[in-house]
Amino acid sequence: MRRVDFTPLEQRKLTFDTHALVKDLQASGFEKQQAEIIVTALVTLTTGNMDTVYRDMVTTSHQEIALQQIMAHLDAIRKDMVILEKSEFANLRAENEFTEQEKKLMEVGTEFDKKNADVDRSTTEATKKIDIEVASLKTLLESLKLDTIRYLAAFVFACLAMALGFYRLWK
Structure with a gap:
């Protein structure tokens, strides 16, 4: 709850003249007592509204x-x-302060990782060389197969030619 200072009732100012309003109401046909009751009700409502406004105001x-x-x-x-x-x-x-043993262990682990990477690289290079050699040997083998088939075909044709030659001679 916040504390709000209210302006005392005597210091509050209404926004209309109650006496003039009573006279206006009498001029409009209301009796004096009726006009005063209406103005009193309006003053009460206005005062209540002003109290609400003063309560909600923050200075x-x-x-x-x-x-x-x-x-x-x-x-x-x-x-x-x-x-x-x-x-x-x-x-x-x-947490980041390590003992000397832990530092040495980390250094050894780092060296091991480097050597392991070197071994992996060497293995990969050797595997590539072997693959290249295997491919060249396969190419050579195919070439030799083709030459063998060519010589075989030439031999078969030569044998056929000689057989036809002998056949012709005997006939």
Whole structure:
């Protein structure tokens, strides 16, 4: 709940002249008592509305106080965040401090990985060379097969030619 200062009833100003309104109502045909009751009701309604407005109003001093409270709250949050960051940084630094054995172990692991990569590279190169040699041998084999078939065909034709030659001679 916020505290709101009300202007005392005596200091509040109505936005219309009640006496003039009573006279206007009498001039319109209302009796004096009826006109006064109507004006009293209007004053009561207007006063109630003004009370509602005054209750809902926030003064400059209230705004300044609320702003100061918000700024104080934000400062407290900032301080908490700085403390939290410092503690997290300290934890990270503690986690990153390794013993000498752990450092040596990491170095050995790094060297092992490098040597393993060299072995893998050498194996890959040897595999490529073997694949190239196998391909060239397959090409040579196909070439030799073709030459063998050619010589065989030539031999068969030569045999046929000689057989035809002998056949002709005997006939």
